[in-house]
Amino acid sequence: LPEAVSTACFLPMNLNFTERLERAWDWSGSLLCIGLDPQTERLPDCLQGSERPFFTFNKAIIEATRGLACAYKPQFAHYAAAGRLDELEATLQLLRERVPEAICILDAKRGDIGSTAERYAKEAFDIYGADAVTVNPYMGGDTLQPFTNYGDRGVVVLCKTSNAGSGDLQNLALEKGGQLFEEVARLAATDWNANGNIALVVGATYPEELAQVRKWAPQLPILVPGIGAQGGDLEGTLRAGLRPDGKGLLINSSRGIIYASAGEDFAEAAAQAARELGEAINRYPGRVQR
Numbered sequence: 687l688p689e690a691v692s693t694a695c696f697l698p699m700n701l702n703f704t705e706r707l708e709r710a711w712d713w714s715g716s717l718l719c720i721g722l723d724p725q726t727e728r729l730p731d732c733l734q735g736s737e738r739p740f741f742t743f744n745k746a747i748i749e750a751t752r753g754l755a756c757a758y759k760p761q762f763a764h765y766a767a768a769g770r771l772d773e774l775e776a777t778l779q780l781l782r783e784r785v786p787e788a789i790c791i792l793d794a795k796r797g798d799i800g801s802t803a804e805r806y807a808k809e810a811f812d813i814y815g816a817d818a819v820t821v822n823p824y825m826g827g828d829t830l831q832p833f834t835n836y837g838d839r840g841v842v843v844l845c846k847t848s849n850a851g852s853g854d855l856q857n858l859a860l861e862k863g864g865q866l867f868e869e870v871a872r873l874a875a876t877d878w879n880a881n882g883n884i885a886l887v888v889g890a891t892y893p894e895e896l897a898q899v900r901k902w903a904p905q906l907p908i909l910v911p912g913i914g915a916q917g918g919d920l921e922g923t924l925r926a927g928l929r930p931d932g933k934g935l936l937i938n939s940s941r942g943i944i945y946a947s948a949g950e951d952f953a954e955a956a957a958q959a960a961r962e963l964g965e966a967i968n969r970y971p972g973r974v975q976r
């Protein structure tokens with residue numbers, strides 16, 4: 687792994703994570719999060735011979751989409767499986783330099799006993815310099831603490847995931863009433879959130895559950911993947927998830943944006959797709975502050 691980068695963040699250190707996210711929403715005027723999930727076989731032909739294809743691809747997309755999104759979300763496995771973690775690191779550094787106002791979420795879905803979780807937190811925040819990391823709460827609150835201890839960074843907890851099988855466990859009924867994902871939302875908004883830096887993940891494929899999560903966690907930021915390639919429901923997401931201030935959501939699309947074109951115009955096509963999705967989000971009446 688690379689040397690630890692400076693712990694300097696994308697945005698001023700005196701702001702906590704929530705304040706930085708609010709700034710990112712206001713600066714971009716957007717709730718859009720662009721997923722940076724490069725796959726070798728899907729890269730445009732013009733990049734196939736490139737020395738650092740993932741970084742070159744991301745760089746073009748980041749440059750073309752500056753100002754169109756409040757956040758970017760590289761998914762760790764896409765880089766690790768290709769042996770290109772150096773290009774993930776370079777991508778995060780580029781985001782820090784070129785779009786310091788946007789939040790960078792490292793999607794790694796970490797979760798382990800405390801002493802190992804400490805290593806994972808260090809990896810995400812000190813090595814990669816991410817503003818936020820996704821974590822799996824399955825092992826309990828003590829395993830989230832090493833992440834939440836970084837008070838200026840965000841900890842994005844899986845709550846109701848977008849995949850078809852997410853109900854196998856997440857929708858299990860609890861003896862005390864409610865379902866497991868609701869208990870995750872409740873704990874994330876209360877006991878687990880002593881440092882005020884927790885956000886949740888709820889898939890755009892489950893707007894009914896999103897409405898439930900909003901009840902348990904009225905103020906928490908919610909990362910919503912599943913728009914675009916997974917066929918999630920944008921209007922249902924906005925209806926169920928927006929806060930009264932018209933913010934509160936990070937609506938992610940990865941493949942729907944980055945693979946908008948397989949030609950040489952891939953970056954402009956990605957920007958166009960980002961613009962269209964951002965505008966569709968902003969047309970929703972609830973986006974206007976009430």
Ligand code: NUP
Pocket residue numbers: 721723761793820846847848849887888889911912913914915916938939940941942
């Ligand atoms: O519940 C989740 N669903 C999901 O798709 C939680 C996630 N973090 N993701 C991630 O979001 C997934 O790993 C991928 O990086 C992205 C969705 O990509 P796409 O369907 O927009 O291409």
